[in-house]
Amino acid sequence: MLSIDQLRVLDAIDRCASFAEAAHELHRVPSAVSYAVRQAEEEAGFPIFDRSARKASFTPAGYRLLEEGRRLLRESARLDALAAQLATGWEPELHVVVDGVLPMGPVLRAYPSFADPTVPTRLRVDVEYKQGVLRRFADASADLMLLIGFDPGEDTEAFELFELAPLRMVLVAAPGSGQAPGTGLELAVRDSSPGVDGRSFSGGREVAWLPDFHSKRTALLEGVGFGWLPEHLVTDDLAHGRLAPVEAEVAEWTYAPVVARRASVPLGKGAALFLRHLGVDGVRPEVV
Amino acid sequence: MLSIDQLRVLDAIDRCASFAEAAHELHRVPSAVSYAVRQAEEEAGFPIFDRSARKASFTPAGYRLLEEGRRLLRESARLDALAAQLATGWEPELHVVVDGVLPMGPVLRAYPSFADPTVPTRLRVDVEYKQGVLRRFADASADLMLLIGFDPGEDTEAFELFELAPLRMVLVAAPGSGQAPGTGLELAVRDSSPGVDGRSFSGGREVAWLPDFHSKRTALLEGVGFGWLPEHLVTDDLAHGRLAPVEAEVAEWTYAPVVARRASVPLGKGAALFLRHLGVDGVRPEVV
DNA sequence: AGCATGGTTCAAGCATATCGAACATTCGCT
DNA sequence: AGCGAATGTTCGATATGCTTGAACCATGCT
Structure with missing residues (x-):
């Protein structure tokens, strides 16, 4: 199948309007570009360039292939960006359990931030009542919980707590x-x-x-x-x-409601963003 | 950046639920899969698998990466399918010039077929009047024209004509x-x-x-x-x-209206499909 | 304990992408 | 016309890196 690299070459050729220029942009030698194009044509099964003239130009089918291929390139860039974010401390998902007594406003106002395409973290909020909060937090191994009257008991070290408005x-x-x-x-x-x-x-x-x-x-x-x-x-x-x-x-x-998180798992950027929305400040995500 | 091949490996591992099974499916040796995964993790910058247990399992971030990566895989499959179609005689675009005297019904009824995602050809219809039809056909080097009273003149060999309803x-x-x-x-x-x-x-x-x-x-x-x-x-x-x-x-x-096409360019599958919509039968696209 | 299963490591071989240089072709300039 | 610049191709050499197979480690099952 056509590789991302081949499409990248086609894209560069189109933008630079020449094999030689494209080669320069890609930091490769012209013959490498020529080779890549030939490979692509081999894969495609039809000529992508019309070489009858002095300057090679896209065939209609070739250009169409590039047009569609750019979608693949965009998708690829998106994925690499996602990987970079996941690598720098953005959790893939942030699971928050909220006690239904608490006002949902501040929580709901965090949603738009997580809908932003530059934020890779998916926000999931579950509302529970009374013991259900702790239960769900434990069972689903959620990241954060907002609750009232929480007593960590003996293992006070196991949780980090942030105070919320009374x-x-x-x-x-x-x-x-x-x-x-x-x-x-x-x-x-x-x-x-x-x-x-x-x-x-x-x-x-x-x-x-x-x-x-x-x-x-x-x-x-x-x-x-x-x-x-x-x-x-x-x-x-x-x-x-x-x-x-x-x-x-x-x-x-x-x-005195608190938001609690397990001290044992590092605080991600998504969690930090969420906490900031709750008015908790001074949160520093732990760089992984 | 993450390559399509690496994603294909991750996808296989997820579906097969094991490195070894995936290796078998991909017709590779287990070590090759292990190598590819390591490469992918190198690119991603974070561990994609949790190897602490006997069986390796996706990390949350790793699975998220795969989920998003599958979009890339779908896009890639789409592109290869497109290439295959362009290679087997589907034109990237079919440009039809229609004389405005003619009923547009049959032409417009062809649109749904070309909106079908399995048909790669884009349909473009231009309506012109009188000499404008021929003019546009020549200037834009369109593929087909529907017109009345067409006389190819001396070069009767240059066009192929199909009769339409009177x-x-x-x-x-x-x-x-x-x-x-x-x-x-x-x-x-x-x-x-x-x-x-x-x-x-x-x-x-x-x-x-x-x-x-x-x-x-x-x-x-x-x-x-x-x-x-x-x-x-x-x-x-x-x-x-x-x-x-x-x-x-x-x-x-x-x-006696006719649809005309240049005899010098091969009849593509898109054109054949369009002609079939016009009630012209017996059209065989020329395999390239 | 012994074995099967699942994954990794390593050295070796092979494929393939890249390079550099030489070559063809066309365009533009004098 | 003739020369030079620019464009793209071909070809052999090289190096990178993918794939393999065998040996190895860990875990869970009988």
Whole structure:
């Protein structure tokens, strides 16, 4: 089959409009170019140049072959660029697991950067809830996780943590619904980890388990029960009186969310880019 | 840069799931495969395989490289297929010049065939009028021309002609417009050849020159004058009484349109395909 | 332990791309 | 016309590098 090198020669000849010039550009001797062309014609099965005149010129079919061949050359350049990037610390994929309580805005705003063709890293985001975050992070050996109340336990060395903006949780219900601790139904988001049974945390009280925070908010708006929601989901509802704080001993709680990564794997450029989008600064990708 | 051959090796390894199997498929010895992989890794600048385990497996970056590299392989196969077709008598471009009097339907219906990716020939159609057809055919050294009243003159050997369906011309005008030879304005389509002055054929009578037959039909419908039109453009108008035949000695004329090609250049597969669309049968492309 | 499997290393041989020089051809200039 | 410059080709020599086969190492299975 036609080789990339042969196409490169044809391309140079077309741009330089001469075998000799092309040879010069390619840092080869004219006979080498002539040889390469002959090889290409052998492969193609038809003459690529019309040599009847003093200056060789492309045959129509030859030129068509070059036109199409340039696609191959572009593809080849693309691939080499990709290889160069992968070699200098860009991960092929960045897998991030996010706790669904957290605001998705900053995460979603990172997407355009990763859609840029000059960024080889593919971004994959999974949203999980509660224990499901850690579970997914471990099972899929993801690169980063954004979560609240993370305790590395004994192997504090195993993770590097970056602090994110604090996350306020508020205990709310629809005003006039009479939903409150003791008198109503508590709404909670179900743990997305398949092994964990939601009920195990119910503590004996009546609890309704919901699949995510958006369902939970909808249920709260409907006056189905009372429950905790992250503040960013309810500021609007509180302002418009669609939801109201519930009277309780503890009706507000602030978490310090973190993004965690395994200390054992080097921090790639894709991860660094992502972290920068989250407002984490001072991240230096480790050069491999 | 990474060569097509190296990618082919990586691809085989992935499909066969083993260096040894891949070597077998590629009809090479295992060490050759190992060598090629090492070369590829050298080029890439990072390890493509994880050799820590018994069986070598792709690194994430290595697999990503292969995924993208397969695009190159597809492109390469495409190009080789194109070369094979160009070598076996498919022209890179088929340039057809059509006289605007003729119905375009059969010509336009050929387009889908040439849009087929398995047909490498690009179809280019130019519409001209009167002498403009011959002129364009000669100037652009087109491959085929569809025209009426073609006389090869002395060098009847220089062209091969194929007959097309007869073309009836009718002399028409808007009914009640009073437009007729002697009493009205004759409408004629201007010769599209830039050198030819339309007036040279006017014969002293009053003649209005129009750019094409669709304009001419519109002018006739408006009652601007009388004139000849190909039947296929006016059957509907005649049926609905928007136009009517004009009283004259000769109010109808039938041409025998032909498609002509130079006998000196071999008939390509693209041309043969096009001719088949025109209903010309028994065309055999000359194998080059 | 022994063997099969999967991959690597190494030296040798062979193919092939490159080079340099000599040659043909055409164009342009004097 | 005649000469020189430029273009592309041919050809033998050379060197690079691909391929091979055999020996070698590691791992997993019986």
